[in-house]
Amino acid sequence: ALRRISKEDVHNITSGQVITDLNNIVKELVENSIDANSTSINVTFKKLGSEGLEVSDNGDGIKVEDFPNLCRKNYTSKLENFEKLIDVKTLGFRGEALNSICNVSQVSILTAEASKAPRGYDLTFDKEGDLVAQKLINQSKGTTIKINDIFKNLPVRRLHLEKHSRKEFQKCLQTLMSYLLILTNIRIIVYNVDASGKKKIMMKTAGNSFLKDNIINVYGATGLQGLEEIDLKIDLDEKYSIKITGLLSNSSIGSGRLSKDRQYLYINQRPVEFKKIMKLVNDVYKKFNYLQYPMVLLNLEIHEHLIDINVTPDKKTILMSNKYEMI
Numbered sequence: 001a002l003r004r005i006s007k008e009d010v011h012n013i014t015s016g017q018v019i020t021d022l023n024n025i026v027k028e029l030v031e032n033s034i035d036a037n038s039t040s041i042n043v044t045f046k047k048l049g050s051e052g053l054e055v056s057d058n059g060d061g062i063k064v065e066d067f068p069n070l071c072r073k074n075y076t077s078k079l080e081n082f083e084k085l086i087d088v089k090t091l092g093f094r095g096e097a098l099n100s101i102c103n104v105s106q107v108s109i110l111t112a113e114a115s116k117a118p119r120g121y122d123l124t125f126d127k128e129g130d131l132v133a134q135k136l137i138n139q140s141k142g143t144t145i146k147i148n149d150i151f152k153n154l155p156v157r158r159l160h161l162e163k164h165s166r167k168e169f170q171k172c173l174q175t176l177m178s179y180l181l182i183l184t185n186i187r188i189i190v191y192n193v194d195a196s197g198k199k200k201i202m203m204k205t206a207g208n209s210f211l212k213d214n215i216i217n218v219y220g221a222t223g224l225q226g227l228e229e230i231d232l233k234i235d236l237d238e239k240y241s242i243k244i245t246g247l248l249s250n251s252s253i254g255s256g257r258l259s260k261d262r263q264y265l266y267i268n269q270r271p272v273e274f275k276k277i278m279k280l281v282n283d284v285y286k287k288f289n290y291l292q293y294p295m296v297l298l299n300l301e302i303h304e305h306l307i308d309i310n311v312t313p314d315k316k317t318i319l320m321s322n323k324y325e326m327i
Helices: 007-018 022-035 082-087 097-104 155-163 165-182 211-219 275-288
Strands: 040-046 053-057 106-112 119-125 131-138 142-148 187-193 199-204 227-235 241-249 263-267 270-272 296-301
Touching: 022 040, 022 053, 022 097, 022 142, 022 165, 040 165, 097 106, 155 165, 165 187, 165 199, 165 211, 165 263, 165 270, 165 296, 199 211, 211 241, 263 275, 275 296
Parallel strands: 040 187, 263 296
Antiparallel strands: 040 053, 053 142, 106 119, 106 142, 119 131, 187 199, 227 241, 241 296, 263 270
8 A cells, every 4th residue: 555655754765865975975065165155165084084074164154044944955045946947056056965964964064154253153953954052153254064973874874984985085085176176266175084183185276266277286297298278169059159168188199098087077167977078079089099088177168048957966967958069
């Protein structure tokens, strides 16, 4: 017989789909910091993330009136209704992430608005996303989100995180690298605190104005070797066009790489997976340099009305109008 699933069980099931691993948590929190107009973001892992993590920024901070609904499901300042989805310019918009993170971990948030700092607040939320504690603290402008006891109520995922913490951590670094490379004028530092309490910088950018400087920060001075700047404009019709900017390996033998390990594609600075476009880039490159693959760092600037970002929970798959015309 058909039975109605309880509200709590529905919540647990859907949260498990939004937050499937440590990487999802990191991605959602960093995107929140970016959307909050931050110019400095620090990401700190504790024992590769197995003991928790912390994301702090110097962004707008959170308004006091928003505290009660901050981690409740489907509360967002970025989207009023479904019809407005085509106009969304922020990385996040569903109002699901913080609520889902609460459901799979322990969440506390320190925040202060620019106009109120150093008067800030320490907020604690339960697994349903309800605010259960609030106290005044000294806090600089911005927000710090502390995540502990990750997957404590999902024993299989918890065991997987503990057994494969290094692999999961590397996955997080790959995701973070995609933001470090494309974002200009935002300083991002990624730390790891080991079992002895030693804090080590894993990678960082310096709030650079140019992509080339980001590449030097992430890969070192040799990372720029063989790269050419790309700046193209494709007119789709009288109203819409696509601008393609970034960096790409030139086709000389020795300028490429032996694997596809440095290939990043973005739409409006959002990291995306677009296999057909990336395959096209690799196929054309192989005609000139059959021994190697190119480094790819390309951003497609496209009008919001031509794309659908509400396809998958992680928002990395995007549907695009005029796809084949552009290709």
